[in-house]
Amino acid sequence: MIQPPASLSSSDRPSAAKLLLRIDQVKKTFNNDVTALSDVSLDIHAGEFVSLLGPSGCGKSTLLALIGGLGSPTEGTIDWQQSMYDAEGHPERAIGFVFQEPTxxxxxxxxxxxxxxxxxxxxxxxxxxxxxxxxxxxxxxxxxxxxxxxxxxxxxxxxxxxxxxxxxxPQILLMDEPFAALDEITRTKLSLELLEVFAKTKLTVVFVTHSVYESVFLSNRIVVMTARPGRILADYPIDAPYPRDDEYRTSVQYNEYCRKVSGALKEALRSADTIDA
Amino acid sequence: MNLRQRLLIVLPPIAVGIMIVIAWELLCRAYEVPSYLFPAPSAVVRSLVENASDLLFALWMTVRVTLIALALSIVLGTLVAFIFVQSPIIERSFFPYAIILQVTPIVAVAPLIIILVKNTQVALIFCATIIAIFPIISNTTIGLRTIDRGHRNLFLINHASRWQSLCYLQIPSALPFFFAGLRVASGLSLIGAVVAEFVAGTGGRSAGLAFEILQAGYQLEIPRMFAALFLITMTGIALFLVVAGLTHLALATWHDSMIKRET
Incomplete structure (x- = not known):
């Protein structure tokens, strides 16, 4: 795994943020021996807007499904904070899931x-x-x-x-490329509305996307994943204040982040290529 | 749709029907075709009126068998489909026999059933049910299985119980399939009833429209035969319309098959 620069590592974030979810060395293998996820560890804190970004086939949707409880990891654990479980062992009222299709x-x-x-x-x-x-x-x-x-x-x-x-x-909202099928104008509008909700309700969001621009605009943390098998390549905080608007979208800071995340995504693609070769 | 558009849909087939009947009547008169060979429409109508009480009683017998068989097919067919869906092993064990039931021609088994079952009415209902039940079983089974993956995940995420999934997801998803099966089954139940009556009728143990046709044939009362045939056809059309109406009630608001293009 390529470590991001120490100053950008997620462990540097304020320790005041409450730990919501700990994903520990999760591996997911499907019946046909395809390893979708390999050794994924990730802590998610309350109030984070985490984007899982990566090329198609990097297992980001698989990871989201595992967090949502739609399947269980082959190895490793996904631990919710104990207080979030209800009597039946479900993370009580904790999860909202937005699928790729409106369903x-x-x-x-x-x-x-x-x-x-x-x-x-x-x-x-x-x-x-x-x-x-x-x-x-x-x-x-x-x-x-x-x-x-x-x-x-x-x-x-x-x-x-x-x-x-x-x-x-819910305390956490899981979104699996929810805007992928929409046109550009609608996508921009919904992104702004989502941020409004995020600000108003103190949600935690995990957002799967393959768009660098979308992730930099929306999230305060971006996790870049590589394909085959899916691993975490880099973990960047995006320290731009909310509310964000079109002004942010044209700022130097935004472009700087986009450039950096794009670089990491290219790295992810390259590492996938070497594995394929 | 306004009145004019409605008329444009309904009028052409009616016009064609009227023209055929008129041509039929005129040809029969022009060539003086004897009514014991091929009766003119007027002769059929006269026979229908003259034998009204006999024919209506026969119609009632046939309709009763058809409706009871259809109701049984719906109840038993959906029940079997639910059981199949609950347990793959049961389905694998019994589905081949459901197919055997379907592929064996009803005409071939009807005599046996009529001999074995003492009560003729019960035997007729039995025959008609055997033939009508298969489309209900197979369609409903497929429908209960065909659940959108996203919808399934949605119910999983919300910790829906098995019962909730069945009521709020599986049954509504299966409805379009069920109604497609019902459309086929309604026609088959009438066919089953008539075929079984034919078989029973040859032994003089029936009283439905098929029996009327047989009797009329023996006595060369061909207009009466046509009148009975006409009533069978009308029954089939009525059944079709009722099923179409029910389908419309259940699916019109949401299902793609019922929605007219609004472009």
């Missing part, structure tokens, strides 16, 4: 789709009503509560999906 249920209205996680948790519709409407307002969709997913644009579908992931007030 809305087509037979349910926007309201019902956002209400679904609460419904599955046994909250009655009447009791959830205000909360769901608030959630819809937050993403600007209160006028579309009774619409069906097919009537929505791609961006609105993704907004609904985000509202659904946030409805149980």
């Amino acid at each position: 809305l249920l087509p037979w349910r209205t926007v309201f019902e789709n956002v209400y679904l996680p609460l419904k599955l948790a046994g909250v009655s519709r009447a009791a959830a009503r205000d909360q769901v409407m608030d959630g819809l307002r937050q993403v600007g969709l209160s006028a579309f509560a009774d619409a069906y997913p097919r009537q929505l644009s791609g961006g609105m579908k993704m907004r609904t999906s985000i509202a659904r992931a946030l409805i149980r007030k």
